[in-house]
Amino acid sequence: MIVVTRDPSWESRLQAFARRGGWPCKSYRDLPALGRTSPEGALVVVDVSVFGGGLIRGVAGLRALCPSAAVVLALTDGEMSPESMKASLASGADEVLGKTWADERIFKRLSAFCDRALAAEARLSADGGLKAEKRSHRAYILARGRWKDLGLHPAEFALLWRLLEREGHSVSREELLAVLKSTLGRDFEAETVARRALSLRKALAGWKGRLESVRGGFYRLVLK
Numbered sequence: 001m002i003v004v005t006r007d008p009s010w011e012s013r014l015q016a017f018a019r020r021g022g023w024p025c026k027s028y029r030d031l032p033a034l035g036r037t038s039p040e041g042a043l044v045v046v047d048v049s050v051f052g053g054g055l056i057r058g059v060a061g062l063r064a065l066c067p068s069a070a071v072v073l074a075l076t077d078g079e080m081s082p083e084s085m086k087a088s089l090a091s092g093a094d095e096v097l098g099k100t101w102a103d104e105r106i107f108k109r110l111s112a113f114c115d116r117a118l119a120a121e122a123r124l125s126a127d128g129g130l131k132a133e134k135r136s137h138r139a140y141i142l143a144r145g146r147w148k149d150l151g152l153h154p155a156e157f158a159l160l161w162r163l164l165e166r167e168g169h170s171v172s173r174e175e176l177l178a179v180l181k182s183t184l185g186r187d188f189e190a191e192t193v194a195r196r197a198l199s200l201r202k203a204l205a206g207w208k209g210r211l212e213s214v215r216g217g218f219y220r221l222v223l224k
Contacts, residue, residue, distance in 0.1 A: 001114065002066065003027040004046035008100055010074065014045060017107050023114055024185060030060065041113050048073045048088060048096075053204070059091045070094045070113040110143075122169050123164040127223055132161050142205045148206070155192070156182040156200045163221045170218035 001023045011027050018025035021054050044066055051058030062071055067112075073092045075084065076101055077204060088096045121134035129142040137185050140147040152160065162179045163171055173193045173214045180188045180196075198220055201211045209223040 001025045002044045002069065004031060004044065004050055005029070005074070006050070007099070010047070013106075014104070015102075015112055017061055020107065021111055021114060024183065026182070030129065031065075043072065045072045045074055045097075045110070048075050048079055048084075049097075055087060055091045059093050063092065070116065072110070072113060073098060074099050076100070082136060093120070097102045123161065125164060125207070125209060125221070125223075126167055127208055130158065130164070130209065132164055134161065137155070137202075141204070150203045151205060153196070154184060154200065154204065155180055155188075155196045156160065158220075159193070159196055159200055163219060166195045170214045170220045173217040173219070176219065 001014070001018050001021075003011055003025060005027070005039050006029050015025055015027070021024045025136065033045075044062060046062065059071060059073075059192065063069075071089070072095045073088045073093045075088065075096055075098055079100065080096075085096060092190055095109065095113065097106055116158055121131045123134075124130070130139070131142075132139040137154060139150045139151075139152050139157060141150060142148075158179050160174055162176060173190060176193045177188055177190060178195075179190065190211075197211060197213070204211055209221060212222055214220050
C-alpha cells in the first residue's frame, strides 16, 4: 500500500491497517516525491487535498506512476459534500473513503481493494511457460501441461517479479537491491542479489528460458 498524506495521525492509522493486513506500506507527503521513487503497489490511498484544484489531472498523473494500482481518495468530513463526492468519483479514482470513518469500515474497504488488485496482478513469460502471481507470491513453470510451483523464497520471488517485467532486458544489481528493500522492508548486502539469483537460476532449470548474468552486475531473463 502506498500512502500520500500530510496528516500524521491519518498516516499512523493507515500504517496500522497495513500491519494488520500484512501489506507493505510506504508513505509520501506529496506526488513529486512519489514520482522520483517509481514505487510498485496494489493500492494507493491519497488525501484529496494533495491534488489542490487539479483533481482530474492529479489522478491521471498518479495512474501513470502506478498503472496497476487501485486509487482511493481519502476525504475529511468537510470534503464529503455530495458535490465533492461526485467530483472525486468522476476524477477516475476507484473509491473514496472518509478519514473519520470507523476503523473496521476503513479496513474492510482497503482489504477488498488490495485483494482485488493483487488477484489481477500476474506476469507471464513470453513463451507462456513461466508465471508469477503477486497475491500469492508464488511462481510456476509449465511442465507436461500442468503448472509446477517453484517454491521460491520471498526474496527470489521479488527478483523474478522485476525480471519478468523487464524480460529480455538487463536489470542492474542496484535496481534489484532496491526491489528487495522495497518488497521486504529492510536493507540487504549487495552479495544477496548474487546468492538469490543463483538460487533462482536453479529453480528455473525446468523452464525453456534461463536467467543470465550479464557483465557489469546485470541480470536478464531470456528464452533459450
